[in-house]
Amino acid sequence: MKPLNGLRTHQVRDDFPVLRNNPHLVYLDSTATSLKPQCVIDKINEYYSHYSANIHRGIYELSDRASSEYERSRELVARYIHASYPEEIVFVRNTTEALNLLAYALGREILDKGDEVVSTIADHHSNFIPWQQLATEVGAVFKVIDVNEQGKLELGEPLLNGIVTKRTKILALPHISNVLGIRYPVKEIIAQAKKINPDIITIVDAAQSAPHTVIDVQDIGCDFLAFSGHKMLGPTGVGALYGTSKRLTQMSPFLFGGGMVEDVELSFSSFQPPPAKFEAGTPAIGEVIALRAAVEYLEQMDLKEVERHEKELATYATSQLMSEFGDTIHILGDICERFGIISFTFGDHHPHDIAQILSDNNVAVRAGHHCAIPLHKRYGIQSSCRASFYIYNTHADADALVAALHMVNKILG
Amino acid sequence: MSLYSEDILYHYHHPSHFGTLSHPTCSSDVKNSICGDSITMEIRLDGGVVADIAFSGHGCAISIAAASLLSEFAMNKSKVELMKIDSDRIMSLLGIEISAARLKCALLPLEALHKALEKV
Numbered sequence: 287m288k289p290l291n292g293l294r295t296h297q298v299r300d301d302f303p304v305l306r307n308n309p310h311l312v313y314l315d316s317t318a319t320s321l322k323p324q325c326v327i328d329k330i331n332e333y334y335s336h337y338s339a340n341i342h343r344g345i346y347e348l349s350d351r352a353s354s355e356y357e358r359s360r361e362l363v364a365r366y367i368h369a370s371y372p373e374e375i376v377f378v379r380n381t382t383e384a385l386n387l388l389a390y391a392l393g394r395e396i397l398d399k400g401d402e403v404v405s406t407i408a409d410h411h412s413n414f415i416p417w418q419q420l421a422t423e424v425g426a427v428f429k430v431i432d433v434n435e436q437g438k439l440e441l442g443e444p445l446l447n448g449i450v451t452k453r454t455k456i457l458a459l460p461h462i463s464n465v466l467g468i469r470y471p472v473k474e475i476i477a478q479a480k481k482i483n484p485d486i487i488t489i490v491d492a493a494q495s496a497p498h499t500v501i502d503v504q505d506i507g508c509d510f511l512a513f514s515g516h517k518m519l520g521p522t523g524v525g526a527l528y529g530t531s532k533r534l535t536q537m538s539p540f541l542f543g544g545g546m547v548e549d550v551e552l553s554f555s556s557f558q559p560p561p562a563k564f565e566a567g568t569p570a571i572g573e574v575i576a577l578r579a580a581v582e583y584l585e586q587m588d589l590k591e592v593e594r595h596e597k598e599l600a601t602y603a604t605s606q607l608m609s610e611f612g613d614t615i616h617i618l619g620d621i622c623e624r625f626g627i628i629s630f631t632f633g634d635h636h637p638h639d640i641a642q643i644l645s646d647n648n649v650a651v652r653a654g655h656h657c658a659i660p661l662h663k664r665y666g667i668q669s670s671c672r673a674s675f676y677i678y679n680t681h682a683d684a685d686a687l688v689a690a691l692h693m694v695n696k697i698l699g
Numbered sequence: 700m701s702l703y704s705e706d707i708l709y710h711y712h713h714p715s716h717f718g719t720l721s722h723p724t725c726s727s728d729v730k731n732s733i734c735g736d737s738i739t740m741e742i743r744l745d746g747g748v749v750a751d752i753a754f755s756g757h758g759c760a761i762s763i764a765a766a767s768l769l770s771e772f773a774m775n776k777s778k779v780e781l782m783k784i785d786s787d788r789i790m791s792l793l794g795i796e797i798s799a800a801r802l803k804c805a806l807l808p809l810e811a812l813h814k815a816l817e818k819v
Contacts, residue, residue: 636734636736636758636759636760637734637759638734638759638761638801638804639703639759639760639761642702642703642801643701643703646701653734654733654734654735655734655735659735662735668734668735668736668757669734669735669736697701697703697708698703698708698711698760699708699712
């Protein structure tokens with residue numbers, strides 16, 4: 287097989303045991319969760335086999351090693367997203383937990399009745415519902431930025447006019463839509479939002495960007511950014527919340543308990559500085575440590591190549607789908623400029639039936655609302671099928687999708 | 700075996716009892732939270748027995764076929780009898796093996812039927 291866009295996909299595929307163990311599998315659901323390379327699995331094994339002690343507790347050597355591996359992960363994750371300091375990374379379970387942490391620990395503290403919280407209709411439920419609920423709870427105004435037919439955000443003219451005001455305390459944005467695969471201009475939006483209101487808290491959901499493109503939090507200029515490990519080749523159960531040192535220091539703890547305390551008296555307690563302040567209880571130690579292996583794997587692969595590979599596959603798949611099925615396939619959002627995510631409806635067929643028949647032909651896609659009900663309603667549909675491409679996918683996988691869709695037509699008529 | 704047997708596809712493309720009733724005794728709306736599908740079921744009872752039944756809504760082949768087959772089955776059966784039926788009956792009506800992921804689709808019409816009858 288010839289090299290594809292600099293990514294040696296055949297070699298990459300050898301790194302993923304799931305592909306070896308399921309030789310016929312066409313995995314097109316990496317947007318839900320990615321497959322894991324051997325090095326990540328080995329790293330988890332290493333922790334449990336060689337130094338599975340608790341962290342930041344024991345004086346003995348094993349605990350010391352676990353602690354230093356855990357903190358090394360923090361350093362690498364910080365480097366991966368170009369944070370200024372490792373202490374700006376808080377390990378959490380996933381993006382959802384990171385965003386809820388913000389809604390509880392920060393939102394409830396800063397938001398008053400009549401203030402505004404802004405999110406977008408293109409957000410995943412996890413960057414939408416926490417803000418909607420928070421606004422309802424405190425009597426704030428919940429504003430939702432709309433999208434146009436191409437999936438671009440309707441950001442007003444001039445930018446953010448009538449959307450962000452001096453009363454807007456929180457602006458929550460998606461970096462890349464998990465349905466449309468479109469990247470949003472978060473840097474420009476945040477810069478303008480801060481011009482209108484310098485105190486605004488800006489939050490970026492990077493669950494769909496961290497696995498696929500270079501992230502530079504300082505360049506983006508956000509206050510917070512959240513992502514999950516399991517979508518970027520890492521284990522489930524670990525994600526990261528980036529927050530600027532200033533913001534994290536201002537924030538109150540979210541969970542109380544072990545590992546986050548400085549001193550405890552009978553009537554009051556004082557807490558560690560961040561990030562320990564936000565990491566109460568024993569974390570997912572092995573998973574955090576293994577996340578580092580995933581980060582190293584992606585860094586070594588070069589994220590620019592990853593992005594190019596995915597976009598090229600998405601372009602190829604899109605053109606194949608449209609030339610084979612014409613008007614009977616409807617791809618959501620702008621078909622020209624997207625990462626490796628293609629959500630579509632196909633004829634009158636129900637997405638569950640499509641996904642079922644694709645599954646019978648070894649093609650794994652997602653069917654449903656992809657945790658983005660508002661966006662589906664916006665486009666007048668209840669659900670869609672989503673095929674997503676990552677580093678281990680090939681042109682043959684796109685061809686298999688097309689072939690399996692022909693089977694859908696054959697069976698359902 | 701494929702879920703899409705001839706029988707299932709026939710009921711999907713030509714569902715029995717698809718529509719609405721003019722004077723239902725009871726009705727219900729149920730939703731499949733996974734895909735947003737919804738089924739409305741309307742029943743007219745006569746002396747505790749189903750005299751007419753109709754369903755409407757949006758669903759996949761499995762849920763539409765199950766609603767069609769269940770509606771046919773429910774005709775002229777008593778409320779008491781229908782409240783007793785469970786997922787096994789739906790499976791035997793469908794005549795196919797359903798994976799765990801699709802169970803909710805297959806059972807949505809039964810949920811609608813029971814929810815409607817409970818109101819009487």
